[in-house]
Amino acid sequence: MAGSSEETDKRRPMRWAEITVRVPPDASEAVAQALMDNGCTGVAETASGSNATVTSGWLPVDDLLETRLTRIRERFDRFGEFGLSAPFDMTVRRIADPDWLSEWRKHHKARSFGRRLLVCPSWEESASGTDRAVVLLDPGMAFGTGGHPKTILCLEALDELVRPGMLVADVGTGSGILAIAAVKLGAAHVYASEIDALPRRIAAENAQRNGVADRVTILTPDELDALRPTCDLVVCNIIAETIVELAPLLSALVAPDNGALIASGIVEERYGLVEQALIQNGFEIAEVRADDVWRAIIARRSPVR
CATH class of the missing domain: 3.30.70.260 (ACT domain)
Known part of the structure; x- marks a missing residue:
């Protein structure tokens, strides 16, 4: 029975x-x-x-x-x-x-970003036969997967700004999507920091799955702060208050000679706080991009006078 x-x-x-x-x-x-x-x-x-x-x-x-x-x-x-x-x-x-x-x-389909990038879950067949740089990423227990407006703004900016041989930092990497995308677009190496252990593990697994583990270094925030590599491009996709808190570190990471910062995760009503913090820490706002209530800032280090 x-x-x-x-x-x-x-x-x-x-x-x-x-x-x-x-x-x-x-x-x-x-x-x-x-x-x-x-x-x-x-x-x-x-x-x-x-x-x-x-x-x-x-x-x-x-x-x-x-x-x-x-x-x-x-x-x-x-x-x-x-x-x-x-x-x-x-x-x-x-x-x-x-x-x-x-x-x-149904909510997680392959999606193109800009002219060069495609983010694709494993069950989609869109990755075959494309000339775009493909990031394979399944939705899981760490963010993001490219569907949120603030991540979309970052991916589109990376598509435009990453050039071969760049050194990049991804502050608050989550799933590792931005770090992996940067390498796929030509970055020589990415330092990716994350405060939580679970996303760090998942980001490392995603980098391995995409064949870029040797070009993505996963760090804790303290480890990145201690290392402070001088980067051609830094991306920080978190929330406004954390960007404000991290502004001195972001300034230290961005190369003073034409280095750039992509700061996203900023809701419209908190934009002014972030703008002020970045300017106070040596940045000039080059461009502001919007997707509904979300804002992303592209900033460059102010030239030393």
Whole structure:
């Protein structure tokens, strides 16, 4: 009878809880990270007007479900400590047997950036037969995968600015997407820093998968601060408050002779704070790019007079 029961369990559809969070744009990645840190196997994000995004995740319905939901809500309650907006609302509904993997994959397609770059998940076939520089990256437990506006702004800027032989730093590398893209576009080497151990491991795995592990050095922030390589290009895709805090380090990293900085993750209302901090630390604002409420700054070191 035991064998018969096990066979019945295998045939029974797995039940899932679908979590949907409506959130201000500046906190969308933090919401997705909170979902994945607490067991969501997949996360998808869709736009909901200019003032909100909708982030969805899926958890198995098991004995740990309520504990995980409590931890997610507790994480959201702490957003204010990090200068992030709290989610507007969160709903949970149980669904019998969703094909959530297919739904999730619908949100993660191969995508071109600028004239030279293609970011492609493993289940897409777009990587074959293209003359673009291909970054293979599956959505997982570290950001980003190229779908968020602030990451899009960075990828497009990298496509324009990276030249063969450049030395690049990626401050707050997450999944490693920007570091890998820089190498694929011709950078000689990238120093990629990340504060959290899990994203550091995933970034290293992604670099290995893309065949660039020998040209990407994964570091902690303290290690990057101690090393302080002089870089032709630095990219920092975090949040406005952290960019302000890191402005002295960013200035130290960017080569004074025509070095450039790409700073992204800046919501419109916090742009002035970042601009002021960069100017105070020896930068000149060369260009500001926008995608809805998000801003990215391309800055260069002010010439020494």
